[in-house]
Amino acid sequence: MTSPERVAIIGTGMIGTSIGMAAVRAGDAVRGFDTDSDALAKACERAELVPATTLRECVEGSTLVFVCTPVPAVADVVSEALRQAQAAVVSDVASVKARVRQGVSGSTKADELRRYVGGHPMGGSERSGPEHASASVLDGIVWVIDERADGDAADRVEAFVRKVGARPVRMDVERHDRLVAIVSHLPQVASTTLMGLAATEEAGEPEILLLAAGGFRDLTRLAASSPHLWGDILLANGDAVGRAIDLYIERLSSLRELVLAGDAPGVERAFGQAKDARLSLAAKPTVRAGVAVLQVPVPDRPGVLAEVTATMSDAGVNIEDIQIVHSPEGGRGTVHLMVAAGAAEDAERALRERWFEPLRLA
Amino acid sequence: MTSPERVAIIGTGMIGTSIGMAAVRAGDAVRGFDTDSDALAKACERAELVPATTLRECVEGSTLVFVCTPVPAVADVVSEALRQAQAAVVSDVASVKARVRQGVSGSTKADELRRYVGGHPMGGSERSGPEHASASVLDGIVWVIDERADGDAADRVEAFVRKVGARPVRMDVERHDRLVAIVSHLPQVASTTLMGLAATEEAGEPEILLLAAGGFRDLTRLAASSPHLWGDILLANGDAVGRAIDLYIERLSSLRELVLAGDAPGVERAFGQAKDARLSLAAKPTVRAGVAVLQVPVPDRPGVLAEVTATMSDAGVNIEDIQIVHSPEGGRGTVHLMVAAGAAEDAERALRERWFEPLRLA
Numbered sequence: 001m002t003s004p005e006r007v008a009i010i011g012t013g014m015i016g017t018s019i020g021m022a023a024v025r026a027g028d029a030v031r032g033f034d035t036d037s038d039a040l041a042k043a044c045e046r047a048e049l050v051p052a053t054t055l056r057e058c059v060e061g062s063t064l065v066f067v068c069t070p071v072p073a074v075a076d077v078v079s080e081a082l083r084q085a086q087a088a089v090v091s092d093v094a095s096v097k098a099r100v101r102q103g104v105s106g107s108t109k110a111d112e113l114r115r116y117v118g119g120h121p122m123g124g125s126e127r128s129g130p131e132h133a134s135a136s137v138l139d140g141i142v143w144v145i146d147e148r149a150d151g152d153a154a155d156r157v158e159a160f161v162r163k164v165g166a167r168p169v170r171m172d173v174e175r176h177d178r179l180v181a182i183v184s185h186l187p188q189v190a191s192t193t194l195m196g197l198a199a200t201e202e203a204g205e206p207e208i209l210l211l212a213a214g215g216f217r218d219l220t221r222l223a224a225s226s227p228h229l230w231g232d233i234l235l236a237n238g239d240a241v242g243r244a245i246d247l248y249i250e251r252l253s254s255l256r257e258l259v260l261a262g263d264a265p266g267v268e269r270a271f272g273q274a275k276d277a278r279l280s281l282a283a284k285p286t287v288r289a290g291v292a293v294l295q296v297p298v299p300d301r302p303g304v305l306a307e308v309t310a311t312m313s314d315a316g317v318n319i320e321d322i323q324i325v326h327s328p329e330g331g332r333g334t335v336h337l338m339v340a341a342g343a344a345e346d347a348e349r350a351l352r353e354r355w356f357e358p359l360r361l362a
Numbered sequence: 363m364t365s366p367e368r369v370a371i372i373g374t375g376m377i378g379t380s381i382g383m384a385a386v387r388a389g390d391a392v393r394g395f396d397t398d399s400d401a402l403a404k405a406c407e408r409a410e411l412v413p414a415t416t417l418r419e420c421v422e423g424s425t426l427v428f429v430c431t432p433v434p435a436v437a438d439v440v441s442e443a444l445r446q447a448q449a450a451v452v453s454d455v456a457s458v459k460a461r462v463r464q465g466v467s468g469s470t471k472a473d474e475l476r477r478y479v480g481g482h483p484m485g486g487s488e489r490s491g492p493e494h495a496s497a498s499v500l501d502g503i504v505w506v507i508d509e510r511a512d513g514d515a516a517d518r519v520e521a522f523v524r525k526v527g528a529r530p531v532r533m534d535v536e537r538h539d540r541l542v543a544i545v546s547h548l549p550q551v552a553s554t555t556l557m558g559l560a561a562t563e564e565a566g567e568p569e570i571l572l573l574a575a576g577g578f579r580d581l582t583r584l585a586a587s588s589p590h591l592w593g594d595i596l597l598a599n600g601d602a603v604g605r606a607i608d609l610y611i612e613r614l615s616s617l618r619e620l621v622l623a624g625d626a627p628g629v630e631r632a633f634g635q636a637k638d639a640r641l642s643l644a645a646k647p648t649v650r651a652g653v654a655v656l657q658v659p660v661p662d663r664p665g666v667l668a669e670v671t672a673t674m675s676d677a678g679v680n681i682e683d684i685q686i687v688h689s690p691e692g693g694r695g696t697v698h699l700m701v702a703a704g705a706a707e708d709a710e711r712a713l714r715e716r717w718f719e720p721l722r723l724a
Contacts, residue, residue, distance in 0.1 A: 122573055122575060142572055142573065144573075169572070171569070176573075178567075179563075179567060179569070179570045179573050180573055182559065182560055182563055182570065183570055183571070183573050183574040183575075183578045184573065184574075184575065184577065184578065186556065186559075187577045187578050187580075187581040187582075188577065189614065189617060190552050190556055190581060190614075191577075191581060191636075192617075192632065192633055192636040192637075193610065193613045193614050193617060193636075194548065194549060194552055194610065195636040195639050195640050195643075196613060196632060196635055196636040196639070197548075197609055197610055197613055198544055198545055198639070199635065199636065199638075199639035201541075201544055202639075205537070205540075205541060207531070207533075207541070208541045208544065208545055209545065209643060210504055210531070211504065211506075211538075211541050211542055211545050211546065212545040212546075212643070213484065213545075213546065215546065215549045215550065215553075215584050216545045216546065216549050217643070218549075218580055218581075218583055218584065219549040219552060219553060219580075219581060219584070220636075220640050220643070221580055222577050222580065222581070223633075223636040223637060223640040224637050224640040224641055225633075225637070226637075227629075227630045227631075227633030227634040227637055228630060230633050231626050231629040231630040231633060232626075234621050234629055235621060235624055235626055235629065238621050238622055238624065239622075241621050242618050242621060242622045245614055245615075245617070245618040245621075246618070247559055248555065248556065248559055248614065249611050249614055249615065249618075251555045251558060251559055252551065252552075252555050252607055252610065252611055252614075253607075253611065255551060255554075255555060255607070256603075256604055256607040256608070256611075259596050259597060259600050259603050259604055259607075260600055260601075260604045262597055262600065264593050264597055267589075267592075267593040267596055267597065268589045268590060268593040269589075270554065270558060271554055271585075271587075271589030271592050271593060272589040273558055273561065274553075274554040274555075274557040274558040274561065274582075274585040275585060275586050275587070275588075275589055276561075277557050277558070277560070277561035277564075277585070278557050278582050278583070278585040278586040279586055281557075281571060281574070281579070281582070305671045305674070305675070305681050305684065306668065306671035306672040306674065306675035308671075309667045309668035309670075309671045309672075310671075310672060312667075312668065313665035313667070313668035319667050319686070320686075321686050322667070322684055322685075322686060323684075323685075324681070324682075324683050324684060
């Protein structure tokens with residue numbers, strides 16, 4: 001049993017407000033502050049946060065501070081919070097960690113620095129703003145904690161992370177930045193670059209997108225993300241992103257050589273390795289914040305989807321997302337239902353009562 | 363009104379059998395042949411094709427031949443068909459066109475060559491084999507026809523394409539190959555390469571895929587495609603694929619420079635252009651074989667999906683696929699219903715009767 005904290009949230013966007021709601025649910029007292037008074041008002045309406053009019057007022061007397069501002073502001077706000085709240089452990093949620101720690105170190109005294117613990121709750125959502133916040137956003141997600149942070153301070157953050165239902169993973173921050181550069185930042189770069197290339201070609205070949213089918217759409221969906229947000233993230237993780245792009249270019253060049261050399265076995269081998277890796281990834285549950293996935297085998301006939309969705313409706317469960325996966329053999333398929341993690345049990349029970357056999361993935 | 367053809371289908375996989383079914387529906391007589399007697403038996407069971415035991419028997423007396431074999435075999439089979447069926451126009455459906463025409467030209471007399479018309483029905487499906495064939499696979503799809511083919515022969519193929527409900531587009535074959543290299547072959551390469559890179563990194567960093575969220579999964583879905591099929595396609599379009607990879611690498615390198623130079627406005631500009639292009643693409647209908655998309659605005663509350671799916675069920679319409687698109691503002695969303703093109707009108711009417719306001723996209 002951990003003792004209650006007095007939690008201060010600086011930056012009440014989607015993730016800050018969600019952390020506040022989860023803390024309230026866990027029995028903590030929570031104050032919030034945002035330079036955007038509109039965002040703060042919405043957050044306090046949605047969550048039981050006590051609004052503060054200044055950063056100082058927000059952190060005064062707090063025991064745990066989470067800095068949830070956009071990436072470029074994080075280091076300064078963390079330093080300020082460490083100065084203002086002399087008894088608090090201060091953490092942040094930026095998706096890039098080494099640069100932030102450098103910034104904090106540069107403007108913070110050594111004895112204050114011991115109370116800083118870098119963190120990164122992984123998962124996220126395409127939605128932003130306090131109106132999309134929910135305590136369940138944190139259910140079951142991986143929450144990276146800087147393994148080089150002071151032991152006592154890191155333990156305090158880890159206890160909080162467990163208390164709100166997330167999975168703490170201690171990791172070296174340079175390593176964290178290197179890994180997310182490959183599995184998060186590089187996909188964004190690959191998608192944006194492909195869309196940019198096709199759009200440029202379209203100027204001379206207006207018919208090109210006539211030939212673009214489903215695969216192209218899958219690959220370019222991320223390209224619709226916020227340019228401002230992504231500019232900040234890529235620049236803050238510049239070295240690791242640069243290296244990830246280099247590795248990607250290297251592999252693209254090798255595949256290009258195989259294709260131009262007409263090396264069929266070589267191309268097939270490269271594709272075969274990727275296929276195996278993707279299939280083993282597909283067998284793992286989707287990590288998505290606050291959402292559970294129920295895999296429901298169904299026959300492929302009219303009406304079955306209506307039965308499944310009516311079952312959810314009768315049980316009062318909102319379907320966050322739904323996907324039909326056709327069996328390659330035909331005749332049978334699987335419906336993937338995504339529901340809020342907190343509603344998964346109700347959903348599962350209701351489905352079983354109607355003789356479906358859901359398998360819970362995450 | 364076009365006169366009935368005597369159609370020979372060589373290669374009774376998914377696309378060949380679908381063409382056969384569409385031809386039967388349009389009143390043509392159809393024979394089929396496949397070196398895989400199992401595939402041929404399944405095709406004849408599914409479609410009203412008359413099975414032939416040899417290529418020669420299949421094309422004898424035919425007026426229109428479609429060669430639907432895997433890419434590497436196409437040129438030889440086309441040449442053979444041109445020799446065997448002296449009165450027939452011969453077409454093919456390979457997804458790469460210049461290499462195939464070269465192959466056919468090299469082994470065919472000039473007067474026979476005038477009866478060859480390269481073609482490519484675009485759209486496809488992740489499913490393969492005659493058991494997934496359907497005449498509706500061709501409904502509304504773009505069907506590229508070699509614009510340099512002999513006029514009379516091309517007119518015959520174009521008339522057939524219209525008759526079965528597809529949209530003929532005459533195009534230079536080198537141009538076709540260049541465009542599909544960018545919007546079809548490059549996405550496959552980009553996806554496979556990203557998955558291969560992450561898998562290789564995983565050897566040294568077993569935790570990397572723990573940090574892989576939804577974006578990574580979107581980008582690597584294509585990597586699960588058939589290595590054999592894709593090896594054939596990339597090699598047959600080697601020059602154009604090599605050039606597409608070059609262009610991609612060039613843009614990746616530029617973005618890398620902007621990131622390493624800390625050029626925030628430059629990165630934002632690149633991302634902004636891609637975002638605009640993606641949003642305008644998203645507003646266009648998905649080109650997918652034989653499927654219509656109904657866009658249905660709905661409030662974001664439990665039960666609404668059940669209403670939509672029950673409406674389809676009551677109207678006897680099978681839902682091929684369904685996608686929930688959340689509004690970024692929250693509160694309202696859009697359901698994209700994919701139904702067989704032939705069922706779209708029934709679906710639309712039924713939805714309107716229940717006060718939904720579907721917009722038909724394709």
